[in-house]
Amino acid sequence: xxxxxxxxxxxxxxxxxxxxxxxxxxxxxxxxxxxxxxxxxxxxxxxxxxxxxxxxxxxxxxxxxxxxxxxxxxxxxxxxxxxxxxxxxxxxxxxxxxxxxxxxxxxxxxxxxxxxxxxxxxxxxxxxxxxxxxxxxxxxxxxxxxxxxxxxxxxxxxxxxxxxxxxxxxxxxxxxxxxxxxxxxxxxxxxxxxxxxxxxxxxxxxxxxxxxxxxxxxxxxxxxxxxxxxxxxxxxxxxxxxxxxxxxxxxxxxxxxxxxxxxxxxxxxxxxxxxxxxxxxxxxxxxxxxxxxxxxxxxxxxxxxxxxxxxxxxxxxxxxxxxxxxxxxxxxxxx
Numbered sequence: 001x002x003x004x005x006x007x008x009x010x011x012x013x014x015x016x017x018x019x020x021x022x023x024x025x026x027x028x029x030x031x032x033x034x035x036x037x038x039x040x041x042x043x044x045x046x047x048x049x050x051x052x053x054x055x056x057x058x059x060x061x062x063x064x065x066x067x068x069x070x071x072x073x074x075x076x077x078x079x080x081x082x083x084x085x086x087x088x089x090x091x092x093x094x095x096x097x098x099x100x101x102x103x104x105x106x107x108x109x110x111x112x113x114x115x116x117x118x119x120x121x122x123x124x125x126x127x128x129x130x131x132x133x134x135x136x137x138x139x140x141x142x143x144x145x146x147x148x149x150x151x152x153x154x155x156x157x158x159x160x161x162x163x164x165x166x167x168x169x170x171x172x173x174x175x176x177x178x179x180x181x182x183x184x185x186x187x188x189x190x191x192x193x194x195x196x197x198x199x200x201x202x203x204x205x206x207x208x209x210x211x212x213x214x215x216x217x218x219x220x221x222x223x224x225x226x227x228x229x230x231x232x233x234x235x236x237x238x239x240x241x242x243x244x245x246x247x248x249x250x251x252x253x254x255x256x257x258x259x260x261x262x263x264x265x266x267x268x269x270x271x272x273x274x275x276x277x278x279x280x281x282x283x284x285x286x287x288x289x290x291x292x293x294x295x296x297x298x299x300x301x302x303x304x305x306x307x308x309x310x311x312x313x314x315x316x317x318x319x320x321x322x323x324x325x326x327x328x329x330x331x332x333x334x335x
Contacts, residue, residue, distance in 0.1 A: 003298050004266070005281035008076045009033050016079045018105040019048060031072040032277060038068035042112050049108075050203050051191060058117070058183040059139070066118040069277050070268040075111035078261045079104060084288040087334065091253040102212065109184065109216035110258055114223055117180035121173040129174055132161055135182065145185040145217050153252040156222040159240040163225050166236040181221025188213040219255040223262060227318060246320035249334050259319050260332065264295065269307050284308070285329075296329030305329070 002010075013028040014020045029036045039062055046052040055062050065071065082088055082103065120126060129135055136144055150157055160178055167175040192213075195205040225241075233242045249256045270280050283301035287294040295312075297305040305328070312330055315321050322333040 001285045001287050001296065003282045004077070004284050004286055005032065005278060007080050007286060008281070011076060011080060015083055016076065016104055018101060018108060020101075030076070031069070032076075032281060038072050039063070039065060041072055042068060045108055045112060049105075050195065050200070050205075051188065053191060054113075054184070054187045055116075057187045057190070060116050060119065060183075064119045066115055067268055067271065070265055070271075071112055071115060073267050073277075073281075074114070074258075074261050074265050075108065077265060078107055078111055078257050080286075081261060081288065081293065082107070082257060085293065085334070086291050087249065087253070087257070090249060106212050106216050106254060107257075109188075109213070110219050110254060111261075113180060113184050113216075114220045114258065114262065115176065115180070117176040117183060120179060121176050126174045127172070130165075130168060132164055132178075135164075135174065135179065139183065139186075141182055141186045143186045143189045145182045145214070145221060148185075148214055150214065150218050152218070153222065153247055153255060155240040155244060156225050156247070156255075157218060159225060159238050160221060162237050166228070166232065166238065169236075170232075175224055177224030178221050181217040181219075184220060185213050185217035188217075215254060219252065219258050222255060223258050244317070246317055248320040256319055256334075260315065260321070263315055264308060264312050264332075266303070266308060269311060270303055273303065275302055291335075292331055292333040294326070294329060294331045296326075 008030065009032075011030070016030075017028070029041070031038050031041045042065070043052055043055075043062055046054060054060075126138075129138060132146060135141070146160055164175055164178050167173055189210055192205050192209050195203070227241055227244055228236075228238060230242065233239065247256060247259070266280050266284055267277055273280075275283075279302050283298050283303045283305075285296045285298050287296075295308070297303070309325060309330055312332065313323055313325075315332070316323050320335045322331075322335065324331040324333075
């Protein structure tokens with residue numbers, strides 16, 4: 001059984017880089033394995049796709065990104081899980097109009113942007129925001145994600161407005177998932193249309209991209225919506241979260257994948273334990289087979305594995321997974 005570090009080390013560029021086979025100047029440089037800064041990897045990836053302006057347009061300071069190591073780890077672990085299990089057979093992605101694989105393209109948008117609005121949650125200039133309308137006005141959002149019709153995962157998608165109000169009143173913050181999803185969609189649509197008007201032809205800027213942007217943004221917008229008590233649901237009219245049916249993989253595959261990976265990704269779990277990222281990744285073994293993943297503690301582990309077990313049980317009831325706690329680990333079966 002391989003540990004997480006070995007999985008990332010052995011991951012070939014054709015699996016994780018969406019421009020593989022298109023751009024002859026690609027470098028197969030990965031965080032954790034090669035000498036590249038996490039933030040530089042994130043920015044270089046957006047720059048390669050002509051989208052690095054999204055940070056400036058969203059008022060996101062890259063230097064203030066929360067846990068860029070976690071962001072990079074989510075990116076690679078998601079690709080590994082998708083490619084090494086039956087999730088790949090269950091949900092096939094077509095290739096894009098210019099030949100690159102669609103999955104790593106949409107996944108990079110999700111994984112490398114999913115927490116980027118976290119830095120705004122407690123900023124003072126957002127304290128006066130009391131509704132989605134205020135958010136749209138403050139950030140000059142012209143293409144509102146929440147106005148788009150999306151047929152997948154309706155229970156969570158339809159709860160976003162009221163969940164936003166709940167987070168503002170009870171937590172005094174702007175939910176970073178909802179804000180991040182709205183910013184990603186609006187800014188990418190604006191960038192694409194500007195590139196199209198300028199006849200930018202070094203990359204593909206066709207209309208089809210907006211459906212991919214929408215998919216990525218919707219996954220981000222609901223990844224922080226957790227189930228609440230009956231009293232909270234009644235108070236804030238979160239009826240979609242009452243008698244909630246766990247989300248199945250086929251309902252919204254990319255959100256399902258994000259939910260699993262973001263929950264069990266270990267660098268965030270052990271961020272305060274004075275361990276290096278490499279030590280953490282080498283402390284966890286992973287077995288991927290068919291419709292399940294088995295996560296166990298390695299022989300030379302330096303972590304308190306119970307922390308990861310406590311996190312994985314939170315998936316039950318939210319995503320349709322079967323969680324089995326085993327000796328020195330746990331098994332997650334996808335459904």
